[in-house]
Amino acid sequence: MSDADYDYDLFTIGAGSGGVRASRVAAAHGARVAVAEEFRVGGTCVIRGCVPKKMLVYAAHFAEDLEDAKHFGWDVGEPRFDWKTLRDNVLGDVDRLNGLYTQTLDNNKVEIFHERAVITGPNEVTLASGEKKTAKHILIATGARPHVPSCPGHEHGITSNEAFHLDAIPRRVLIAGAGYIANEFAGIFHQFGAKVTLINRSDQILRGYDESVRDRLLQISLIKGLEFRFNANFEKIDKQDDGSLLVHMSNHEPLEVDCVLFATGRVPNIEGLGLDDVGVKLTDKGAIEVDENSRTSVPSIYAVGDVTDRVQLTPVAIREGQAFADSVFGGKPTTVDYACIPSAVFSHPPIAGVGLTEAQATQQFGSAKVYTSDFRPMKNVLAQRNERSLYKMVCHPETDKVLGIHMIGPDAPEIMQLAAVAVKAGLSKADFDATVAIHPTMSEEMVLLK
Structure with missing residues (x-):
C-alpha cells in the first residue's frame, strides 16, 4: 500500500x-x-x-x-x-x-x-x-x-478532575496520598479555609524527592495546621444522613469529613x-x-x-x-534524554529538584559532598513569619561536579529552572562559587552554599 x-x-x-x-x-x-x-x-x-x-x-x-x-x-x-x-x-x-x-x-x-x-x-x-x-x-x-482505590464507598470521593468544579470549598477535606498532587491540593484547600487531613499508606511524603526537603515541607505543613495520618489504608467510606463522610482506615480512628479527594497516582x-x-x-x-x-x-x-x-x-x-x-x-532522528529532568511540587511553600538526591548519590558513588543554606527569606522576617527555606547541593565526592540541587522555599520552581541548566551542563561547585551573587535575593543563596 x-x-x-x-x-x-x-x-x-x-x-x-x-x-x-x-x-x-x-x-x-x-x-x-x-x-x-x-x-x-x-x-x-x-x-x-x-x-x-x-x-x-x-x-x-x-x-x-x-x-x-x-x-x-x-x-x-x-x-x-x-x-x-x-x-x-x-x-x-x-x-x-x-x-x-x-x-x-x-x-x-x-x-x-x-x-x-x-x-x-x-x-x-x-x-x-x-x-x-x-x-x-x-x-x-x-x-x-487519577487512580481511585476500590474500597467500599469509593464512589463518594472525588479526584483532582472534579476538584476544579466544586460548588463550594468543603469545610473538612481528607486527601488520600502523599505525592505531589496530594500535597499541592492540601496547600490549596488549607489556604482557602478548609481543615485538611492527608492519609498515606506509608510513613513518607513525596517519595523520590530529597529527604531533607520533604522533611522540611512536612514540618512546615504541620505548623500551618495540616494533619497527617501515616500507615493508613482505606477500609471503607460511609455516607451519613447529613451528607458528611465517615472514613474508616487501618491503624487510626475513623474520621468524619465533608470531602474525600483521591490523589493516589495515575x-x-x-x-x-x-x-x-x-x-x-x-x-x-x-x-x-x-x-x-x-x-x-x-x-x-x-x-x-x-x-x-x-x-x-x-x-x-x-x-x-x-x-x-x-x-x-522531519528526517531528523531524535530521542529524548531522560537524565536530569527538573520537577516541582507547587505546595506551600513549593519544592523543586533536579538530579540525584543525597541518598541516590551516596548509593551510586559511596559518598557525596553536600552543601546547604538554611535561611529565613527577608520577606518572612519583616512579616514575622518563622518559615525557613532550605537549598541543598549534592556533589560528586571527588570531582565536586554538581549531581543534584534540591530546594524548598518561595519561588523555588522559578529558581530551579536555570539551576537545572547548570546541572545538565555538568558544572561544578566551583563554577557556582565563582559567580557573583545578586543581592538581596533568595537565589543568591545558590552561589553562597556552605
Missing part, C-alpha cells in the same frame, strides 16, 4: 500536550495529519491539571500575602474569599486555552475529529461514528487518569483502544511498552506521554511528541 493510498500519514488518538505537539510538528513537516479527541483539546495539563491547578495555587498564596501585607504598612481591611469567582474565572481561562490549542491544530491544517477513536488494524482506526480511517502511522497519546488510559486486537504490548503496570523512539510492538503504532511507562510530566510528553514527529516526518 503506497503512502498516497492511506487517508493520512499520521492519525493521533488524544489531543493532549504530547499529541498536539506531535500532530502540529508532523503537519509542519508536510504530513497529512488527523487527531481524534473525545473530550477537549488540550489534555490533562490544560483542561484539568497543571494549568488550572497553578491558578488555584496563585489564589491560595494571597491568603498569606494579605496577612503579611499588614507588616508592610498595608491596611487591606477584612479579606473575603469567593470560591465561585475564582472557579469560574479559572474555568473561563481553560476555555480560552482549549480554543487556542484547537486553533493551533487548525492553523497547521490538522483535521480534528471530536469523538473517540479505536485502533482496528495496524494502519486503521474506527471512529465512534463508525467511520474508518487509515494512516501510515498511528500515535497513541491518550494520557492517564493510571494509563488504555481501555477500549483495541490494543490487544492489534498486538500492542503492555508493561506489567498496564502502560504501553515503547522503545527509545516511542515505537510500540506494532511497527506502525507509536505512543507518547503518560500512556507509556516513562516520566509522567507534561514537558516530557511534549518532548516525546516533538522527537517522534522530527524522527518520523
